[in-house]
Amino acid sequence: MLEHGGNLRDAAKRFGRDDWLDLSTGINPRWYPAPALEGNAWHRLPEPDPALTAAAEAFYGAPRMLPVAGTQAAIQALPRLRKPSRVAVSAPSYAEHAHHWAGHGHTLTLTPYDALDVAVAQSDVVVVVNPNNPTGATIPAAQLLQWADQLAARGGWLVVDEAFGDTTQHNSVAAHTARPGLIVLRSVGKFFGLAGIRLGFVAAHADLLRDLADLLGPWTISGPAQQIAQAALTDSAWQAQTREQLQASGERLRALLAAHGIQSNGTPLFQWWAEAQPEAFWQHMAESGVWVRLFTQAARGIRLGLPPDEAGWQRLQAALTEWTRR
Known part of the structure; x- marks a missing residue:
């Protein structure tokens, strides 16, 4: 099977921790609230x-x-x-x-x-x-x-x-x-x-x-x-609210990366860039408990999605700051 994001069991096995901030998939971290089922x-x-x-x-x-x-x-x-x-x-x-x-x-x-x-x-x-x-x-x-x-x-x-x-x-x-x-x-x-x-x-x-x-x-x-x-x-009301929220979060992610010298592209759900040291960046983020997606073949770079909450945003910012200070 090909490798995909969201593989937190592999992350835990490799790095020995279970407190992950999973940014590896590009999936909306604020999912639709499932209704009660018949x-x-x-x-x-x-x-x-x-x-x-x-x-x-x-x-x-x-x-x-x-x-x-x-x-x-x-x-x-x-x-x-x-x-x-x-x-x-x-x-x-x-x-x-x-x-x-x-x-x-x-x-x-x-x-x-x-x-x-x-x-x-x-x-x-x-x-x-x-x-x-x-x-x-x-x-x-x-x-x-x-x-x-x-x-x-x-x-x-x-x-x-x-x-x-x-x-x-x-x-x-x-x-x-x-x-x-x-x-x-x-x-x-x-x-x-x-x-x-x-x-x-x-x-x-x-x-x-x-x-x-x-x-x-x-x-x-x-x-x-x-x-x-x-x-x-x-649920058109949830859809409209979510589009607005994702647009704002996507721009926040792009701006956060730019503030750390990373010029990225993407969608409201994820950002990607051709990182010069993708393996080292991925390793650093994993050791910080932030799981991002590493690409090493057709597109050598990094993709990461949106944090689910303010604590996640602060954790990502701290890991990025440590990376730029190396």
């Missing part, structure tokens, strides 16, 4: 609930969506729905995309963001993470739609992973997924902070969603997850 949520087989799908389509602005057990389920399944193809995956980006497209007979090319325009002309499938994880880079929706049309004209796909897109809804292309060949992935794990319920959505043409549903099989989303997500997706 008793039958634990008893009934979790057949698909049309109300959940309708709530997702309204929130994401998509004409048709399929609930999946986290976007990871779709990332693993989509390569199995095509014959061997030439696939370009934006790089650096969420590593699971390249990992799974590399199998099933496909020919994979890791493509820098500034070379994606050329890759569209030479590929059958192009995968773009937008906003990008880990760097926060974005591609305008108009450009994505142009690429989608180019690929669809020859039976290709544009897969757009918008897992971190809930704070930048204006740049989403989910509304255009009725057209063949455009596939958008969305997640309730990041903005809503509900990574533990394992739920995401795929927006795409009806034919592709039918094929994907057949491949994934029945009962993919638990009853409790369906009820919690429906409440979150329809």
